[in-house]
Amino acid sequence: MSLINSFSIWFVPFLIGFILLYGTIKKVPTYEAFVEGGKEGFSMAISIIPFLVGMLVSISVFRASGALDLMLNFCKPLFDRLHIPGEVVPLALMRTISGSGALGMTSDLIATYGPDSFIGRLASTIQGSTDTTFYVLTVYFGAVGIRKMGYAVKVGLFADLIGFISSCIVVSLLFS
Amino acid sequence: MVNYIWVAMMVIGFIVAMFNGTMDKVNEAVFKGAEEAVTISFAMISILVFWLGLMKIAEKGGLLVVLANLFRPIVKRIFPDVPPEHPALGYILSNMVANLFGLGNAATPMGIKAMEQLKKLNGDKNEASRSMITLLAINTSSITLIPTTIIAIRMKFGSESPTDIVGPTLIATAFSTVGALLIDRFFYYRSKKRRE
Numbered sequence: 001m002s003l004i005n006s007f008s009i010w011f012v013p014f015l016i017g018f019i020l021l022y023g024t025i026k027k028v029p030t031y032e033a034f035v036e037g038g039k040e041g042f043s044m045a046i047s048i049i050p051f052l053v054g055m056l057v058s059i060s061v062f063r064a065s066g067a068l069d070l071m072l073n074f075c076k077p078l079f080d081r082l083h084i085p086g087e088v089v090p091l092a093l094m095r096t097i098s099g100s101g102a103l104g105m106t107s108d109l110i111a112t113y114g115p116d117s118f119i120g121r122l123a124s125t126i127q128g129s130t131d132t133t134f135y136v137l138t139v140y141f142g143a144v145g146i147r148k149m150g151y152a153v154k155v156g157l158f159a160d161l162i163g164f165i166s167s168c169i170v171v172s173l174l175f176s
Numbered sequence: 177m178v179n180y181i182w183v184a185m186m187v188i189g190f191i192v193a194m195f196n197g198t199m200d201k202v203n204e205a206v207f208k209g210a211e212e213a214v215t216i217s218f219a220m221i222s223i224l225v226f227w228l229g230l231m232k233i234a235e236k237g238g239l240l241v242v243l244a245n246l247f248r249p250i251v252k253r254i255f256p257d258v259p260p261e262h263p264a265l266g267y268i269l270s271n272m273v274a275n276l277f278g279l280g281n282a283a284t285p286m287g288i289k290a291m292e293q294l295k296k297l298n299g300d301k302n303e304a305s306r307s308m309i310t311l312l313a314i315n316t317s318s319i320t321l322i323p324t325t326i327i328a329i330r331m332k333f334g335s336e337s338p339t340d341i342v343g344p345t346l347i348a349t350a351f352s353t354v355g356a357l358l359i360d361r362f363f364y365y366r367s368k369k370r371r372e
Binding site for chain 1: 177178181182185186188189190192193196198201202204205206208209210212213214216217218220221223224225226227228229230231232233234235236237238239277279282284285287288291292295302303304308309311312313315316317318320323325326329330333334335336337338340341343344345347348349351352353355356359360363364366367
């Protein structure tokens with residue numbers, strides 16, 4: 001455990017140091033290059049704003065109205081039949097639309113059922129094995145001004161579904 | 177498709193609120209959502225500026241080319257449309273490596289930079305190219321070696337073995353990445369067929 005902890009603490013400084021020394025050895029004007037590259041970051045962040053505002057307003061309306069809960073109750077019998085604990089289904093849906101929302105739900109599930117329970121482990125695995133599709137879609141495409149997304153949404157959502165199903169299968173095989 | 181989902185979430189939300197008596201919450205949610213979006217974007221400025229600055233040094237020093245050369249055989253298969261010497265490959269690989277080590281806030285700037293290169297490659301059009309969607313698929317199903325946030329939460333709630341989900345997470349995420357790539361291929365060939 002402490003090994004993994006110290007690994008993640010050491011990794012970032014190591015990476016930064018490595019890039020800086022590599023640049024210096026290769027005679028790159030490091031500080032000037034840093035400033036030049038950093039400049040782009042500002043305009044990128046600004047160009048994300050309209051994409052993110054549109055997406056987050058829609059998502060928070062959907063959640064606040066109770067429509068998300070309604071949808072979950074509607075789907076619950078199906079998941080019961082597949083032996084997937086109903087408690088983690090909201091998490092799986094939330095994971096695709098809101099990163100912070102999903103993290104809150106995972107903490108909640110772990111606090112309620114215990115981190116070493118089946119549900120606690122399943123929630124942890126679901127949280128760790130997929131990323132928030134709508135966020136990635138909005139930020140990555142938004143920053144470079146892609147408006148026509150083609151089949152990207154379908155691919156992202158199917159990837160989430162596979163992540164959820166494989167989490168369920170792997171955790172049931174290893175822990176129950 | 178994103179247009180339909182966007183409108184549907186909003187309209188369904190309003191209709192449900194009518195019957196649920198949650199219209200006051202929905203009103204609040206509109207402005208809370210907008211505010212949150214701006215807050216997130218501004219919070220990203222610091223991360224974007226820092227990592228993009230650092231990446232410029234790596235790029236000028238030729239580090240990205242070294243990285244791209246190292247993994248060329250694999251990346252060539254995943255991104256067949258990107259020419260082997262193209263700078264996009266270096267950024268794509270940096271993005272993948274950052275994800276692998278759970279450095280979410282470093283992965284995003286590199287992913288965006290890769291998208292920018294891929295857009296140039298696609299003639300600066302405002303539609304998503306095949307390679308862009310593949311990069312997206314890899315990112316939504318991101319392979320993670322160490323899910324640090326989750327381990328921290330498990331520790332906080334007194335888990336006896338907070339790291340025992342590392343193995344299952346790695347297996348599940350490997351499946352979802354392979355699955356995402358296959359689905360990406362499937363939809364690509366389907367849309368290509370439709371166009372012909």
